[in-house]
Structures are given as structure tokens and as C-alpha cells.
Amino acid sequence: MALRKHRWSLVIGVIGCLLFLTAAVHSQVFVVGEKTATDQLSTEFTPTHLSLPDSRMTERGRRELVRMLVAEQGFAHRALPMGANLTLRANGPVEPSAAAYRELIYKKGTSAAPGDRVVVTALDIKGDRIILDLNGGPYVKHRFLRHIQLNDNPIAPDYGEQATGSRVTLVFNGPVPEISAPEVKSLLAPLIDFGVKTTEEAYANTLPAPLKDAVNAHEVLVGMNHRMVLAAMGQPERKVREQPSGDPNGAPYEEWIYGHQPQTVHFVRFVGDRVTVVEIAELGKPLEIHNKDEMAGYNPPAPTREIAMGDQQPGAGSGQAPPPTLRKPGEAAPPGGEGKVQFPTARIPAPPATGIPAATPMPDPRMGPQTAPHLF
Structure with missing residues (x-):
């Protein structure tokens, strides 16, 4: 009887411990609510003050x-x-x-x-x-x-x-x-x-004020180079290359085409690295042609070439460099053989014999000792 009471008390104690642990676990649960999730969220707002035009958008x-x-x-x-x-x-x-x-x-x-x-x-x-x-x-x-x-x-x-x-x-x-x-x-x-500068904007800031304004307004001026046009208009939709330009030096021209009908189409013609002609075709208006310099006296620097190790400055040498040769330094060329391929004319002697003695055959052990024949 005493043993049964002891068992019941043990069972009740175990159940009490389990209930206590369950309550402790529930008390440590972290519930994420709206206030917790948005506590560090910034909602500060400053309205803009920008004057807007009165005309409706076309x-x-x-x-x-x-x-x-x-x-x-x-x-x-x-x-x-x-x-x-x-x-x-x-x-x-x-x-x-x-x-x-x-x-x-x-x-x-x-x-x-x-x-x-x-x-x-x-x-x-x-x-x-x-x-x-x-x-x-x-x-x-x-x-x-x-x-x-x-x-x-x-x-x-x-x-x-x-x-x-x-x-x-x-x-x-x-x-x-x-x-x-x-x-x-x-x-x-x-x-x-949107104020983070792109490479085009950073390049436009290095130009004089008239050119910077033209690049920001996406306009192409006669006299611009390829990089300026890319900064102003971006990549063209089409390109026409290797066409005769009428230049007496024979330089071909390259034409970049922006837009397509019925939009306004820009034809930008390059000769070398400079814009020579800009044609603007707008629907319902005559063709607008710009073929005179519009750079206001600004001459963009020409592309430069850095002389690396081993390169030679133009004009540094005296005359044309000699052709490559297999002759030793100071060795004279044979008469009449300058600039020609030389073939050997003397017969090359054969190498002397090394004098290695011929190998003697080894006796076969299966044949037994070799003896001279008996004479009768």
C-alpha cells in the first residue's frame, strides 16, 4: 500500500515538472508583430517645390x-x-x-x-x-x-x-x-x-558649358567626336559604314541613325572621329541640315598613343631598318647574294666511322661444348 502511494506521488511530481517546463518554454517565445517589424522603418517625407508648365503633354x-x-x-x-x-x-x-x-x-x-x-x-x-x-x-x-x-x-x-x-x-x-x-x-x-552620375554624365561635366548643355539636352553638334555623341544620344539604332565621303584623301564616312518614322530621325555622319553632317528629319517639316562647325572654337583632343616598352618613336631611327637575317653580326654577304636566299653549295662530308667492333655471336648452351672434328 505504501509502495502504491509512493508511485502516485512520483507520477504527480513528474507531471508537475512537465507543466512547469512547458510554461517556461512558452514564456520565452518571441512574437514578431507590426511594431517590432517596422520599428526602425523611416517614414520621413519632404515634398518638392517644382514649378510645372501649364501646357498639356503632347x-x-x-x-x-x-x-x-x-x-x-x-x-x-x-x-x-x-x-x-x-x-x-x-x-x-x-x-x-x-x-x-x-x-x-x-x-x-x-x-x-x-x-x-x-x-x-x-x-x-x-x-x-x-x-x-x-x-x-x-x-x-x-x-x-x-x-x-x-x-x-x-x-x-x-x-x-x-x-x-x-x-x-x-x-x-x-x-x-x-x-x-x-x-x-x-x-x-x-x-x-536618380542623381547618381553615370559615365556619360561624368564625361559631360568635363566639357565646356555649351557642349555640356548640348549633351544634357541630347543634341548633336557638328564637330563632336564619337564619345560626345554617345553621351548625348546613346547607342544608335542603325549604322551605315564604309561609304565614300567625297574627301580627296579618300576617307570613308560612317553614318549613325537614331529613331524611325513617324518619330524624328537623326542622321549623324562621321568622317574619322568627327561629326561632319547632322540631318534631322521631322514629320511634316523640311529636312534640317547642319554642315558647319558648331563647337564654338572648342577642338577636342585627338586620340593619343602611349609608347610602351620596346616601341620606337616615329622618326627616331635613321632610315629603314634592315631585314632580318641569319648571318652573324659583321659577316659580309656573298657577291650578288644581297637580299637573296642562300643555299649551301659545298658538299657536307660524311661523318667518320666510329670504329665499333662487330659483336661476336654467343655460343648456344644447348649445343654443348664445341670441339674440333676428328680426322680419320
């Missing part, structure tokens, strides 16, 4: 805006949420507000953290707003072939892609004005910093 301005902003890269000033719920008013606040912004980050997730690189992957202009998709946008691109099967085999596989991009909607008080790409970047400055 079709040409729309095309230029898409051309200059799509594929542009910048850095996020603040955390950007995934989805399409971010609205920025021109020279105004951002929506949602600070508390709702934290909640949106907590529920949707972060598309780009502060300081992360973002890329404008799509741009659309509708009514009073400009819609920009960043890092692929908030929706996965739909492909209708995913819904078609042949013999239970899908035509296009579905890899289960998930959208991780963001969308920023820039809203104006009225219709979208005739605004340029730098002005749109300035309006987006509270969210995205």
Missing part, C-alpha cells in the same frame, strides 16, 4: 518621356512596399500616411530597402497621372499560352513566378503637363534618387 513629349525614363536606374530613399498602393502627388504628400505606410510594409513586404538599386521597367501616362513600375512591377506578366494544353502537356511551362516589384503613381492636379524626364526625376526625389 504625343512627342510622351514618347520622349518613355524613351528617357524606361530602364533608368536609381536608389530608393525609403523602403518601397510591394504592390500598387503607393501614390505620390506632385509637389505634395505621399499616400498612404506614416502609420498606414508601416502597415502596408508589414502586410505586403518590402520591394526595395533604403539604398537598394531600383529600375524603371515600365511607364504609362493616363489622364492626370504617370504610372511607373519598379523592378518588374506589382504583377507577373500574363502569358496566355500557360492555359493551353495539348494531350495534357502545357505549351508554356508555369514556373510559379511571384511579383516582387512596386508601382509608384505620380498624380498631378490636372492633366499631365508637358514635363521632361529630369523634372519627373525631381518630383520622384523623395522616394527615388
Whole structure:
């Protein structure tokens, strides 16, 4: 009887220990909530003050805006949420507000953290707003072939892609004005910093003021070199090479073509490393031709060549270098054999015999000892 009571007391003690350990484990659980996840999230916002034009955006301005902003890269000033719920008013606040912004980050997730690189992957202009998709946008691109099967085999596989991009909607008080790409970047400055210099911008800063303004305005002047044109217009859509230029020295020209109909088309002609002719063909207007120097007296430096070890300065030697030869230094050439291939005429004597004695055959042990024949 005493043993049974002892067993029951032991069982009760074990159960009590288990309950105590369970309570201790539950007391150490760390629950991450909205306040904990967004505690260090900065929601500071400073609106811009940029004067906007009154005229409505034209079709040409729309095309230029898409051309200059799509594929542009910048850095996020603040955390950007995934989805399409971010609205920025021109020279105004951002929506949602600070508390709702934290909640949106907590529920949707972060598309780009502060300081992360973002890329404008799509741009659309509708009514009073400009819609920009960043890092692929908030929706996965739909492909209708995913819904078609042949013999239970899908035509296009579905890899289960998930959208991780963001969308920023820039809203104006009225219709979208005739605004340029730098002005749109300035309006987006509270969210995205596009001020990081590219190699073209860094090169443009080294040029004189008139050329720097032309490069920033994406204009080509007669007299520019290849690097200036690339900084101003980027890579051309087409190139036409090796055409006669009419130069008496026989230098061919190369023509770079930007744009296509019905857009404005620029024809930039190079002779060597200089632009000689710029032709601008705009729809409904006569052809505009620029064939006079527009560099305002600035002459870009010519390409230089560094003399490396072993190279010889032009004109450093006296006359033409002698051709290579197998003769020793100071050895005279045979009469009449200068510049000709020389073949040996004397017979080369055969090497003397080395005098190695002929090897004697070894006796075969199976034949027994060799004895002289008996004479009878």
C-alpha cells in the first residue's frame, strides 16, 4: 500500500515538472508583430517645390518621356512596399500616411530597402497621372499560352513566378503637363534618387558649358567626336559604314541613325572621329541640315598613343631598318647574294666511322661444348 502511494506521488511530481517546463518554454517565445517589424522603418517625407508648365503633354513629349525614363536606374530613399498602393502627388504628400505606410510594409513586404538599386521597367501616362513600375512591377506578366494544353502537356511551362516589384503613381492636379524626364526625376526625389552620375554624365561635366548643355539636352553638334555623341544620344539604332565621303584623301564616312518614322530621325555622319553632317528629319517639316562647325572654337583632343616598352618613336631611327637575317653580326654577304636566299653549295662530308667492333655471336648452351672434328 505504501509502495502504491509512493508511485502516485512520483507520477504527480513528474507531471508537475512537465507543466512547469512547458510554461517556461512558452514564456520565452518571441512574437514578431507590426511594431517590432517596422520599428526602425523611416517614414520621413519632404515634398518638392517644382514649378510645372501649364501646357498639356503632347504625343512627342510622351514618347520622349518613355524613351528617357524606361530602364533608368536609381536608389530608393525609403523602403518601397510591394504592390500598387503607393501614390505620390506632385509637389505634395505621399499616400498612404506614416502609420498606414508601416502597415502596408508589414502586410505586403518590402520591394526595395533604403539604398537598394531600383529600375524603371515600365511607364504609362493616363489622364492626370504617370504610372511607373519598379523592378518588374506589382504583377507577373500574363502569358496566355500557360492555359493551353495539348494531350495534357502545357505549351508554356508555369514556373510559379511571384511579383516582387512596386508601382509608384505620380498624380498631378490636372492633366499631365508637358514635363521632361529630369523634372519627373525631381518630383520622384523623395522616394527615388536618380542623381547618381553615370559615365556619360561624368564625361559631360568635363566639357565646356555649351557642349555640356548640348549633351544634357541630347543634341548633336557638328564637330563632336564619337564619345560626345554617345553621351548625348546613346547607342544608335542603325549604322551605315564604309561609304565614300567625297574627301580627296579618300576617307570613308560612317553614318549613325537614331529613331524611325513617324518619330524624328537623326542622321549623324562621321568622317574619322568627327561629326561632319547632322540631318534631322521631322514629320511634316523640311529636312534640317547642319554642315558647319558648331563647337564654338572648342577642338577636342585627338586620340593619343602611349609608347610602351620596346616601341620606337616615329622618326627616331635613321632610315629603314634592315631585314632580318641569319648571318652573324659583321659577316659580309656573298657577291650578288644581297637580299637573296642562300643555299649551301659545298658538299657536307660524311661523318667518320666510329670504329665499333662487330659483336661476336654467343655460343648456344644447348649445343654443348664445341670441339674440333676428328680426322680419320
